Amino acid sequence: xxxxxxxxxxxxxxxxxxxxxxxxxxxxxxxxxxxxxxxxxxxxxxxxxxxxxxxxxxxxxxxxxxxxxxxxxxxxxxxxxxxxxxxxxxxxxxxxxxxxxxxxxxxxxxxxxxxxxxxxxxxxxxxxxxxxxxxxxxxxxxxxxxxxxxxxxxxxxxxxxxxxxxxxxxxxxxxxxxxxxxxxxxxxxxxxxxxxxxxxxxxxxxxxxxxxxxxxxxxxxxxxxxxxxxxxxxxxxxxxxxxxxxxxxxxxxxxxxxxxxxxxxxxxxxxxxxxxxxxxxxxxxxxxxxxxxxxxxxxxxxxxxxxxxxxxxxxxxxxxxxxxxxxxxxxxxxxxxxxxxxxxxxxxxxxxxxxxxxxxxxxxxxxxxxxxxxxxxxxxxxxxxxxxxxxxxxxxxxxxxxxxxxxxxxxxxxxxxxxxxxxxxxxxxxxxxxxxxxxxxxxxxxxxxxxxxxxxxxxxxxxxxxxxxxxxxx
Numbered sequence: 001x002x003x004x005x006x007x008x009x010x011x012x013x014x015x016x017x018x019x020x021x022x023x024x025x026x027x028x029x030x031x032x033x034x035x036x037x038x039x040x041x042x043x044x045x046x047x048x049x050x051x052x053x054x055x056x057x058x059x060x061x062x063x064x065x066x067x068x069x070x071x072x073x074x075x076x077x078x079x080x081x082x083x084x085x086x087x088x089x090x091x092x093x094x095x096x097x098x099x100x101x102x103x104x105x106x107x108x109x110x111x112x113x114x115x116x117x118x119x120x121x122x123x124x125x126x127x128x129x130x131x132x133x134x135x136x137x138x139x140x141x142x143x144x145x146x147x148x149x150x151x152x153x154x155x156x157x158x159x160x161x162x163x164x165x166x167x168x169x170x171x172x173x174x175x176x177x178x179x180x181x182x183x184x185x186x187x188x189x190x191x192x193x194x195x196x197x198x199x200x201x202x203x204x205x206x207x208x209x210x211x212x213x214x215x216x217x218x219x220x221x222x223x224x225x226x227x228x229x230x231x232x233x234x235x236x237x238x239x240x241x242x243x244x245x246x247x248x249x250x251x252x253x254x255x256x257x258x259x260x261x262x263x264x265x266x267x268x269x270x271x272x273x274x275x276x277x278x279x280x281x282x283x284x285x286x287x288x289x290x291x292x293x294x295x296x297x298x299x300x301x302x303x304x305x306x307x308x309x310x311x312x313x314x315x316x317x318x319x320x321x322x323x324x325x326x327x328x329x330x331x332x333x334x335x336x337x338x339x340x341x342x343x344x345x346x347x348x349x350x351x352x353x354x355x356x357x358x359x360x361x362x363x364x365x366x367x368x369x370x371x372x373x374x375x376x377x378x379x380x381x382x383x384x385x386x387x388x389x390x391x392x393x394x395x396x397x398x399x400x401x402x403x404x405x406x407x408x409x410x411x412x413x414x415x416x417x418x419x420x421x422x423x424x425x426x427x428x429x430x431x432x433x434x435x436x437x438x439x440x441x442x443x444x445x446x447x448x449x450x451x452x453x454x455x456x457x458x459x460x461x462x463x464x465x466x467x468x469x470x471x472x473x474x
Contacts, residue, residue: 013132013174015090047100056095056104059088060113071120079123089129096136105133106143115153124165131160131168135175141182148185154192161202166212173218180225190230200237204264207271216271217282223268224289231296237264238298263302265293266309269316276320280341287317287344294351304355311359314352318369321345326372328428335379336398342376343401350408365412367420371429373412376405378437402441409438410446413453421453422460432467439472 044053062085070079081089095101105111114130121127134153138144147153160172180189193199206219227234268286275282290313293299303310325338325345335342349369356362380402383395424430430438435457442450450472458465 013093013135013171015093015129015132046104047098049098049100051095051098051101053104056092056101057108059092060108060110063089063117064113067117067120067126070122079121079126081123081126086125086129089126089133093129093132093136096133097139099140102137102140102143105137106146110137111147111150111153115150115156118156118160124163124168127160127163128165128167128171131157131171131175135171135178138175138178138182141184144179144182145184148179148182148188154189155196158192158196158199161199161206166210166215169206170212170215170218173215173222177218177222177225180222180229186229190226190233193226194230194233194236197240200240204267207267210271211274213275213278213282216275217279217285220268220271220275220282220285220289224285224292227289227292234292235296235298238293238296238302263309265290265299265302265313268293269309269313273316276324283320284341284344287341287348290317291344291347291351294348300351300355303352304358306358306360310352310355311361314349314356317345317348317352318366321349321372322366322368326375328371328375330375332379332382335376336383339395339397339401343397343404346373346376346401346404346408350404350411353408353411365420367423367427367429370409370412370420370424371427373405373409374429374434374438377402377409377441378434380405381437381440406441406446410442410449413438413442413446413449416453416456418456418459421456425461425464430461430464432464435464435468436471439468443472 045051046053046056066085067079096105111134114134118127118130121130134147138147157172157175160168161176163169163172176189180186180193203219203223206215207223210216210219268290272283272286272290275286294303302308303313321342325342326335353365380398383398421430438453439450442453454465454468457468
């Protein structure tokens, strides 16, 4: 796949994949004008731009002729774009980022033209460019509304999620994400997505099998947005998966185990593993999607299933927190930078912690994980003191992180054994400083957890327990 660079935003894209001269490695210059053409007050200009209507007409007309000739010629194999045709079409792709150009393309029925080209195209690069142009047209509310009302286009785009060309799937995912992010057409696209059952299986397949970082990021953003917007859709995808699993178990004598469809959580996990070292932002998106699964009973049932993906997700997220996000030697500034992804990670871990009793092999809460929780709470305590001297400064995201970690610590401490506390002290995770921080987080809202921690700490380290007792007397 060609590299993609200099993307404008999640809704617009530019063709960074073609080999251009240094002068073309940017947004395009205006298309060349014919000799003698006026350069000011020109009726040929599109809106307030310097782009030429005539050039755009001729380029799209040539595109139609090119595809029609290839189709009518019954040519076998893929159609090849010439370098000149590819450069011109990529100019159109970039031009469509302009609102005036997008509106003009819509008036010129470019949506229907591009849909026809996509339907007949035997050239992956051409399909990718056409979808990319549509994606840029969709960035503006008016043109997105008109584009979205094209039922044939809607059906074709959802089917393109099953294409074999990664760049085409990437641009299709970008276009769909742009559309469902527009409030005027969101419900229309959600209805289509509910009805087209192949979308679920295609997205799951991509997450489980792709190694393309850009594609996994965009598919993750699309799925996360879908789950965030439509809880019923998320539930239906979870339960449909469980129904398929039950049917396959009944027919397991006829089917190989490896052919079973994975849980949605397992698909999210595979993609997160792929992005772990390549894309922190992409990893955060997948952690948020996993966290959304924990907000519904159907998702919790999936994580709690003895043979489900719960333990694998727990082990992975624990490792990410302790190895990547919250090391003992990290400076406070590192935790500040990681607070957003830590919110998602701890929210997932807290939900999975409640499922562990139902797993075939329960995971002991690791000492490094408890140490990470204590470190986050310690950092928040220090930041709160520092912030109190700065009038009007309040870090809402850091406060959310502190609340989640405090609740998580309370659940751990309500039944933490003496041996674990002793090991925490021995390994340096639980010091007088972190013990006081933990006590301050627990003593008011989580009194039972505070009392149990104080009790086992008295056995594990009486001296430290006395320090806590003096600061927080019964």
